[in-house]
Amino acid sequence: MVGASPSLIYKKLRRRFGFLDWWPGDTKFEIFVGAMLTQQTSWRNVEMAIANLKGEDCLNLKTLSNIRVQKLESLIRPSGFYRQKARRLSGICKSIKKDYGSLRKLFCLEKDELRKVLLSYNGIGNETADSIILYAAEKPVFVIDAYTKRAMHRIDQSIREDIGYEQLQNYFESRVEKRLNLYEDMHAQFVELGKRYCKPKPDCTGCPLNHICEHGIRAIA
Numbered sequence: 001m002v003g004a005s006p007s008l009i010y011k012k013l014r015r016r017f018g019f020l021d022w023w024p025g026d027t028k029f030e031i032f033v034g035a036m037l038t039q040q041t042s043w044r045n046v047e048m049a050i051a052n053l054k055g056e057d058c059l060n061l062k063t064l065s066n067i068r069v070q071k072l073e074s075l076i077r078p079s080g081f082y083r084q085k086a087r088r089l090s091g092i093c094k095s096i097k098k099d100y101g102s103l104r105k106l107f108c109l110e111k112d113e114l115r116k117v118l119l120s121y122n123g124i125g126n127e128t129a130d131s132i133i134l135y136a137a138e139k140p141v142f143v144i145d146a147y148t149k150r151a152m153h154r155i156d157q158s159i160r161e162d163i164g165y166e167q168l169q170n171y172f173e174s175r176v177e178k179r180l181n182l183y184e185d186m187h188a189q190f191v192e193l194g195k196r197y198c199k200p201k202p203d204c205t206g207c208p209l210n211h212i213c214e215h216g217i218r219a220i221a
């Protein structure tokens with residue numbers, strides 16, 4: 001066990017990648033929609049879908065809760081799985097409009113209650129709910145994704161690769177001070193790590209963690 005703490009991991013990532021200023025989006029609603037659309041696709045495709053929604057002046061709760069699903073399908077088509085995503089996004093917008101009136105009111109809920117509500121919507125799982133809570137509602141919750149799981153298993157092999165979402169989330173939340181900017185940037189850093197170095201076939205030679213990662217230490221020895 002090498003003993004790489006989350007704060008040491010973050011320090012090294014931050015030094016390499018700089019502050020990443022996540023999540024892109026001009027409004028909370030745009031961040032919310034982006035978090036829904038990014039499921040099973042690349043961010044580049046989401047950007048095209050968001051640009052279409054903006055171009056038609058549809059990127060607001062009122063319009064998306066009334067829009068015809070076929071019209072929404074055509075606008076978000078670049079994001080993939082567009083039929084399913086359009087149905088779900090439209091359904092969720094309708095529910096939020098009916099039950100809370102606005103996204104701002106929904107986001108006034110206390111964090112655990114907000115999480116419960118988001119998870120009750122068809123199409124929102126743990127990662128999407130927490131991304132919305134962290135980046136759109138701006139409440140500190142640690143987002144876990146496949147990049148984070150893969151890297152953490154390699155860094156500390158006592159962490160199973162199939163570790164449960166909440167178990168790994170508790171691991172971080174019990175070790176990292178709950179600060180919004182810190183949680184936002186830490187998640188962004190893990191995504192950057194996963195894209196640049198800790199890929200399915202890891203590129204440990206240039207990785208900023210190669211001296212504190214169990215897998216990396218063996219790989220560069």
Ligand code: SF4
Binds near residue numbers: 199207219
């Ligand atoms: S050293 Fe290798 S295995 Fe460890 S985090 Fe970096 S890329 Fe992944």
